[in-house]
Amino acid sequence: MKKYMPMKPFNDNEIAKRFWSGNSSLSEENHLLESSEGIEKSYMDFVLEKRKTPTDLENRIWKEIETKNKQRLRVSSFVGIAASVVVLVGVFGIIKHQEHHRELEAQFVLIEQTLQHAANEVSVDENGDETVLYADELITIVAEN
Amino acid sequence: MTEKEFKIQVLPLSKNVYPMARRMLLSDDLAYDAVQQCMMKLWENRRQLDRCSNIKAFVFKVVKNTCLDEIKRKKPVVFDEPSDYLNLLPQHNDQHEKNETVEIIQRIIDELPANQREAIQLRDIDGLDFVEIAEILDTDVAYARVLLSRARKSVKEKYEKIYAYEAIQRQ
Numbered sequence: 043m044k045k046y047m048p049m050k051p052f053n054d055n056e057i058a059k060r061f062w063s064g065n066s067s068l069s070e071e072n073h074l075l076e077s078s079e080g081i082e083k084s085y086m087d088f089v090l091e092k093r094k095t096p097t098d099l100e101n102r103i104w105k106e107i108e109t110k111n112k113q114r115l116r117v118s119s120f121v122g123i124a125a126s127v128v129v130l131v132g133v134f135g136i137i138k139h140q141e142h143h144r145e146l147e148a149q150f151v152l153i154e155q156t157l158q159h160a161a162n163e164v165s166v167d168e169n170g171d172e173t174v175l176y177a178d179e180l181i182t183i184v185a186e187n
Numbered sequence: 188m189t190e191k192e193f194k195i196q197v198l199p200l201s202k203n204v205y206p207m208a209r210r211m212l213l214s215d216d217l218a219y220d221a222v223q224q225c226m227m228k229l230w231e232n233r234r235q236l237d238r239c240s241n242i243k244a245f246v247f248k249v250v251k252n253t254c255l256d257e258i259k260r261k262k263p264v265v266f267d268e269p270s271d272y273l274n275l276l277p278q279h280n281d282q283h284e285k286n287e288t289v290e291i292i293q294r295i296i297d298e299l300p301a302n303q304r305e306a307i308q309l310r311d312i313d314g315l316d317f318v319e320i321a322e323i324l325d326t327d328v329a330y331a332r333v334l335l336s337r338a339r340k341s342v343k344e345k346y347e348k349i350y351a352y353e354a355i356q357r358q
Contacts, residue, residue, distance in 0.1 A: 062343045064336030068316060081346060085311075088292040092312045095205045096219065100198050103226050110227065 058082050188233040196242055197229055203243070204250040206312050211254040221257055225250045243315070244322040251323065295345045299338055306334035307342065 057074060060066040061082065066074075075086050096102070176183040188196070201222050208218035229236065229249065239245045296304055302324065309320045321331040 062339050064332060064339050068314065071311070081343065081350065084288045084346070084350075085292060085342070087286075088289045089311050091286065091289045092206055092210075092293075093314075095202045096215070099201050099205060099219075099222075103201050103223050104194070104198060106223055107227055107230050 054078065054082075188236045193230060193233050193236075197233075197236065197246060198226065200243060200246045201226060203313055203315075204247055207247065207308070208250055208254050210308065210312075211251070212257060217257065221253050222250060225253050241319060241322060244319040247309075247313070247315070247319065247323050291349055292342065292346060295342050295349075296338075298345075299341060303334050303338035303341070306331060307338035310335050 054074075054077070057066055057070045058078070061071060061074060074082055075089065078086050171186055173185045174182060175185050204225070205218055205222050208221045209215060212218050212221060225246070229246065236242060236245075296307060299307065305324060306320060309315045309323060310317075315323070317328045317331050317335075320335070321328045324331060324334075326334075
């Protein structure tokens with residue numbers, strides 16, 4: 043069975059000597075904070091006074107961090123939504139543009155077909171006894187041989 | 188570093204660094220703002236804290252640098268009347284004002300050479316070990332020990348002189 047040694051009692055005079063020569067450990071200094079007399083007590087009262095911090099410091103700081111995080115999250119959500127809207131509008135615009143392009147293409151094909159048809163209707167037999175003297179968009183002058 | 192780890196390892200150090208911030212900025216409000224600002228910075232850069240070998244010393248350094256920046260940022264104020272300056276001094280409560288011992292020791296520490304003063308404050312008020320003190324003071328552990336030893340001896344000697352003088356005065 044494991045034997046537990048009793049904790050070595052603090053010798054306050056020894057600790058005080060070591061403290062003032064700068065050789066005490068942190069646990070010994072904590073002991074002096076809890077119980078000391080004379081000049082050590084005065085010094086430890088000073089230390090305790092200087093160690094005072096506002097109540098609930100950690101929680102207050104954490105609450106502020108959380109609040110700022112939420113604000114940042116809200117701003118980034120807003121930016122995200124705005125960016126999504128911009129992207130959607132952009133995609134919609136591109137689709138619309140492509141549709142318009144396709145409509146124009148279809149119209150062009152139709153016009154091309156109509157013109158082709160019209161051209162076939164008025165086509166001249168080039169192998170016959172006719173010679174085209176002049177041709178432009180409106181007029182074609184044909185000479186019979 | 189996760190939120191849980193940050194809350195366990197970093198956030199509790201607010202209590203340790205607050206007295207140092209107050210010492211440097213001479214104001215509770217400014218000290219609170221500085222500590223809060225540092226904690227916010229550390230939270231935002233918490234991933235980098237994983238690479239930090241001594242978080243406590245690192246946090247102290249961050250707060251110290253923030254306070255130094257704040258001191259540099261402050262413009263000098265010209266006072267027309269001495270009372271204007273007195274109004275700006277940190278307000279102490281009655282108990283503090285009555286506590287002469289605290290004021291005497293504070294005065295003794297204020298008169299120490301800068302590196303000794305910093306060593307004694309980091310050890311006794313901020314509760315740091317020698318490795319952390321050495322890191323903050325950019326020195327080695329042995330020299331940090333020497334600084335603390337000299338500072339404490341000096342404080343003891345001066346306080347005993349004042350204490351003996353006051354005892355004679357009382358008799």
